[in-house]
Structures are given as C-alpha cells and as structure tokens.
Amino acid sequence: MLIQLPVFIGLYYVVRKFAQGAIPHEWIYSFFWSFGHGFTTGEGIDANFLGMNLFENNNIVLTVIVAVLNFTQFQLTSLTQKANKPAAMPGGLQMPDMGNMMMIMNVMMTLMMVSVVYSFAAGVGLYLAVTSLFSVVQYIIQYRVLIKAKWNMLFNKNKPEIINN
Numbered sequence: 001m002l003i004q005l006p007v008f009i010g011l012y013y014v015v016r017k018f019a020q021g022a023i024p025h026e027w028i029y030s031f032f033w034s035f036g037h038g039f040t041t042g043e044g045i046d047a048n049f050l051g052m053n054l055f056e057n058n059n060i061v062l063t064v065i066v067a068v069l070n071f072t073q074f075q076l077t078s079l080t081q082k083a084n085k086p087a088a089m090p091g092g093l094q095m096p097d098m099g100n101m102m103m104i105m106n107v108m109m110t111l112m113m114v115s116v117v118y119s120f121a122a123g124v125g126l127y128l129a130v131t132s133l134f135s136v137v138q139y140i141i142q143y144r145v146l147i148k149a150k151w152n153m154l155f156n157k158n159k160p161e162i163i164n165n
Helices: 004-020 060-080 098-119 122-142 144-155
Strands: none
Touching: 004 122, 060 098, 060 122, 060 144, 098 122, 122 144
C-alpha cells in the first residue's frame, strides 16, 4: 500500500483536473502524437466505461462492489492468522483478543474504502475495485487448500476428510 498510495493520489488528481477541464486535452494522449492524432482532442475520449461515467461521484453500485471485494480480501487475509490464547499482562490484566481487534479493523477499513469510493470519481473507485479483485483471486489461488479445509470444517463437522491438492 505504501507504493500504491502515490499512484492512487496521482490518479485522483489527474481524474479530478481532467473532469474540471484544467488539464488541456492535448496533454492526455500526447505520446500518441505520431500515430494517434485523433485522440489529442476531447472528442476522441469517451468517459463511459461499463455503463458508468468515470468522472461522476456517488456511484452506489461501484461502492457496493468495492465493499464486498475489500471485505472478502480482508477475510481471506485473516485465514492464516493463528488463534491466540488469552495471555495475562503484568499486573494480572487480561490481554485483549487479537482476533476481535482484527475483525473490527477489517470492518473499519471496509467502511473507510466505502466512503472513499462513494465520494471520489468513479475512475478511482474502478481502480480500487480492480486492485481488490486481483488480490482476492490471488488469495483464493494461494490459499485454496486452506479455504477447502475451512469450508469442510464448517459444513462437514462429523465427517473427517483428507484434503489433497
């Protein structure tokens, strides 16, 4: 995320300035000048993608998609966390359960992403949705044996099963 953040901020400013008309259209596709001269004016640029205008704010459908993908990504990330035994701190106080703290953090991060996607342009939300989708697919491929074991543990409680790759 540390490397992604400057790219994300730059993308946000480009989309915002282009939507306001502050960036000349000649600058956007200036590297196409030798073979794509038709894209150097604003008429050749279509702001619609998958039926949504990438410059509009408050896109509810994209917000819900990002929320579901981010929550799924955080849940898949927490699959590999070990269950902690409650430990005592000095003075006899009990340590807080880290699993509960992680769950609260997952929900809060999802709510934060929902507010970001809802208030920014849809182009930024689409970037976050695609990034989250790739992360979810990567986690599913990486943890497929663990996901299968958790699934069988939830729905086949009385049947022991050996899981093969």
